[in-house]
Amino acid sequence: MxxxxxxxxxxYHYYKKQAGLAQSVKNLFHREKLVKEAVRNxxxxxxxxxxxxxxxxxxxxxxxxxxxxxxxxxxxxxxxxxxxxxxxxxxxxxxxxxxxxxxxxxxxxxxxxxxxxxxxxxxxxxxxxxxxxxxxxxxxxxxxxxxxxxxxxxxxxxxxxxxxxxxxxxxxxxxxxxxxxxxxxxxxxxxxxxxxxxxxxxxxxxxxxxxxxxxxxxxxxxxxxxxxxxxxxxxxxxxxxxxxTSFADIKRLKVQFAEEVDVERLRSFGKVTEWDGVHATIETNHQDVPAVSQQLLNRFPVLDFAVEEQPIDEAVAKLFAKGG
Amino acid sequence: MGQLVAGIRYHMKIWALFAKYSLMSQMEYRSNFLLTLAVESCFLLSKLIYAAVVYKTGIQLGGLSPDAMFLYIGVFILITAFYTGLFMNNFYRLPDYVREGTLDLLITKPVSTLFMVSTRHVDFAIPVPNMIAGGIIIAIGWRRLSIPFDFVHVAGFAGLLLCGVFLAYSLYLFPQILTFWTVRTSAVVEFADKAWDFNTMPMAIYRRWMQRIGTSLFPIFLIFNVPAMFLWNQLTWKMALWSIAAPLLFMGLVRIFWNVSIKRYSSAGG
Incomplete structure (x- = not known):
């Protein structure tokens, strides 16, 4: 290895410092010591x-x-x-x-x-x-x-x-x-x-x-x-x-419709992240993709349809948010 | 012994490169370089006028003749030139290194960080006129005092001068190392810089208790007085031994203080 x-x-040790001259004067005599754990075990x-x-x-x-x-x-x-x-x-x-x-x-x-x-x-x-x-x-x-x-x-x-x-x-x-x-x-x-x-x-x-x-x-x-x-x-x-797959097993369905569709109807298929009437992006779990795709194609006038991976940076951002 | 010699050679080689690169860097900005030389020469002129005035008045200060005073002023100018040229700028940069995290890369080099930090920049424009003038004043004083120009006097004087420079290095590094504890050190550094000015005159003019402190606890008087006292034939064996031991002692203490303090280094932006 x-x-x-x-x-x-x-x-790291640091001091709390609030804004203003009065706080600076106060700080001259007493400082509230704080500890930041930069790295934890x-x-x-x-x-x-x-x-x-x-x-x-x-x-x-x-x-x-x-x-x-x-x-x-x-x-x-x-x-x-x-x-x-x-x-x-x-x-x-x-x-x-x-x-x-x-x-x-x-x-x-x-x-x-x-x-x-x-x-x-x-x-x-x-x-x-x-x-x-x-x-x-x-x-x-x-x-x-x-x-x-x-x-x-x-x-x-x-x-x-x-x-x-x-x-x-x-x-x-x-x-x-x-x-x-x-x-x-x-x-x-x-x-x-x-x-x-x-x-x-x-x-x-x-x-x-x-x-x-x-x-x-x-x-x-x-x-x-x-x-x-x-x-x-x-x-x-x-x-x-x-x-x-471990933290954000999500697929992204990008759909183009022949005519305007109601966003409320789309919400039953997953999380709608983009919608302008005729274009929509819906996020759904990986295992639900076949069923959701079939229903979308059956119920709506779909012109174009694509299934995309979630970008890695978004998956990592979710992981960070989870940690925070 | 062989290891010690190899170690000295290794550090001298790196120091020579630092000096070469510093000179090359300073000459890149030739107007500034030449202007600094000119300004420093003017400052020097004022110091020479002061030396001439002291000499011409013929007053005896602390029992020293004008010729002896003249020699002392030369020693003061020369050691100040060595200190400012070799170390002062490096010492002043240390708080910035700590505050801005510049120390990071220096710590990772396989050479003493203290050596890197304290010798990396060598200034040429400021000390060169002072070195020349200091040397000339010493030569004049030497001649007027009829001091023999033989090996014993030259080697003894040069050795004690070197001890003075190293003592100045050790003593004046202490306040800057406080930066690891307080970040800003300007108040202590200013105090130490003012103490330097006590040496514009020989220690003989000060009261006995001040001389005692200045040669023992905070031995700033040793830096300049000892080489001159050697030539005046006023140096006792006890004082001579102490002026050789003091740089070693304070160098050891400053290294210990450095090693303890650098553990507090928290870098920046990490």
């Missing part, structure tokens, strides 16, 4: 070479978990083993074997070409010249950024910068890669390129990847396994497609 997490939890394990998606709404505890697994934060309780190391002991040997990319933070020197930052990481990770050249060549080829190596980091587009962040993180050939929102703010094409790179790199080097993202597409395309986390707790752990 590359990662084993057992009953990991993290609490989560447990999971990840095999070497797996790509696992970490999915959850803002404030769910994804990034906090990632930061504990990379040794940035100390947990309040529980245990974790990453490649046999306890991350928050911050041993040098451990740090040499993983990398973390934080989508909203940069390790590049903004006023210098990214190549200089790679050179710095070469020195920090004590990578020898030959390995450095070979790794850099491979990464540059995979990401197609040869022309950008000598452009100042601050002049790069967001997508180009993220490619350089990935190179800087992988120059020491880590065994585990933590990715926190690597595609945040990127356009669709850049997102796709980053995803392709992660997939290819994982295939070629069998690196273990733990990825958080708000973009369902990242998770759908890259991760066979997804851990859904909400309010600090693991809500689901498994194949993303199973979320649909």
């Amino acid at each position: 590359a990662i084993i997490v057992k009953d990991l939890n993290k609490q 989560i447990s999971f394990s990840i095999d070497e070479g797996e790509i696992v998606g970490f999915l959850g709404p803002n404030g769910a505890g994804k990034t906090t978990t990632l930061k504990m697994l990379s040794g940035i934060l100390f947990p309040t309780g529980g245990s974790a083993s990453v490649l046999g190391f306890t991350p928050w002991e911050r041993k040098k040997e451990f740090k040499k074997r993983f990398a973390i990319v934080l989508g909203q933070k940069s390790q590049l020197w903004p006023d210098l070409p990214a190549y200089e930052s790679f050179q710095l990481n070469k020195a920090i990770y004590e990578v020898d010249d030959r390995t450095f050249s070979a790794t850099l060549d491979e990464l540059v080829e995979l990401l197609d950024v040869k022309e950008l190596l000598h452009v100042q980091a601050r002049r790069l587009s967001l997508g180009e910068r993220m490619k350089m962040e990935l190179i800087a993180s992988l120059i020491h050939r880590p065994r585990i890669l933590f990715l926190d929102e690597p595609t945040i703010g990127l356009d669709v094409i850049s997102q796709k390129k980053i995803r392709e790179f992660i997939r290819k790199y994982n295939e070629r080097f069998k690196i273990t990847v733990l990825l958080t993202s708000h973009y369902m597409k990242d998770i759908e395309e890259l991760c066979r396994r997804t851990i859904v986390i909400n309010e600090g707790q693991v809500m689901f752990d498994g194949d993303l497609n199973r979320i649909k």
Whole structure:
């Protein structure tokens, strides 16, 4: 196992602060201390070479978990083993074997070409010249950024910068890669390129990847396994497609009528989510689809009819709502 | 021993890269770089005028001759230049690193986070004029006081200067580390910065109890006075040993304080 997490939890202390000057003065003398449980006793394990998606709404505890697994934060309780190391002991040997990319933070020197930052990481990770050249060549080829190596980091587009962040993180050939929102703010094409790179790199080097993202597409395309986390707790752990059957086994019937139909009559077939008189979308349970379809076709002047899966992001949103 | 040498070489190599990248980054904004050099040279001129006035009045302060005072002013300017160039900017950035979560990526690197945080940025425009001027003033004072220019004096002076720089590093890092507890540290830092100015004059001008505090509990007087006292031939063995031990002691204490404090780091936006 590359990662084993057992009953990991993290609490933050903060103070209640109400609006207004009077409250600020009051706060100067007395503060009501509150505790936020960012992560609540989560447990999971990840095999070497797996790509696992970490999915959850803002404030769910994804990034906090990632930061504990990379040794940035100390947990309040529980245990974790990453490649046999306890991350928050911050041993040098451990740090040499993983990398973390934080989508909203940069390790590049903004006023210098990214190549200089790679050179710095070469020195920090004590990578020898030959390995450095070979790794850099491979990464540059995979990401197609040869022309950008000598452009100042601050002049790069967001997508180009993220490619350089990935190179800087992988120059020491880590065994585990933590990715926190690597595609945040990127356009669709850049997102796709980053995803392709992660997939290819994982295939070629069998690196273990733990990825958080708000973009369902990242998770759908890259991760066979997804851990859904909400309010600090693991809500689901498994194949993303199973979320649909486990938590929201719903099909969507899209119907076009030859003439206007009464919405009240449609409601007896399921939940009407869209209706404009001649078009309607009805949600119903998976097992009711044959019966509902037959009745709709028999009772209404149907011109067109389609059965659709519920989009995965809606299924996940329902799961989040259930958790909340 | 071999491990220690390898460790020093490793850190020096990274520090050299930090210095190179800092210089390259600063020269990217050449107008600002040149302007800072010019402004700092003007500030320096005012310090030189002050040194000249002290010298010309011929007043003896704390039993020190104008030539000895001149030498002391040189030491003060030189150590201040080293401190501002190598560490000060890094220390001032620490509260921002903590507040904005910038420390995240630095913590994950396989090199001491304290080393990364305190040496990452080297300033060149501010200290260079001061280093040149400080060096020149020391050379003039040295010559006028007829101090022998031999290995013992040069090596002893350089060694004690280095101890002063490391003591300044340890002492002035303490208030910034409070950021892990209080987030903002400006009040304590301002107090510490004001304490720095006590050293514009040699400690001999202060009362005995102040000298005691300034050389023991909060040994800011050691930073600047000891190298000068060595050249004035006023340094006792006891004081010499303490000025070598103090940087080691306070470096150890600041490391312990750092290790305890960084456990409180809560990052940002997690």
